[in-house]
Amino acid sequence: MLVVCKEHLELALDIFVDEHEAAPDVYDLSRVSIPGMELSTHCARCSSPPQYVLVKLGTPVQDRV
Numbered sequence: 001m002l003v004v005c006k007e008h009l010e011l012a013l014d015i016f017v018d019e020h021e022a023a024p025d026v027y028d029l030s031r032v033s034i035p036g037m038e039l040s041t042h043c044a045r046c047s048s049p050p051q052y053v054l055v056k057l058g059t060p061v062q063d064r065v
Helices: 007-022
Strands: 002-004 024-030 050-055
Touching: 002 007, 007 050
Parallel strands: none
Antiparallel strands: 002 050, 024 050
16 A cells, blocks of 8 residues: 555555556545554654555445545
């Protein structure tokens, strides 16, 4: 799982595919949460707030109400 800002989304996609040999599901963090996981409050590549989470296909997510 990676959490990233908009600026680093493309790089994160490349990293994820290289590591997992599969494309991730990509979600807007303002619209979903991941049960049982505490997400970082900053981008994995910089100190900006994250906007997206990249997860393995099939990872359960919940819509934010």
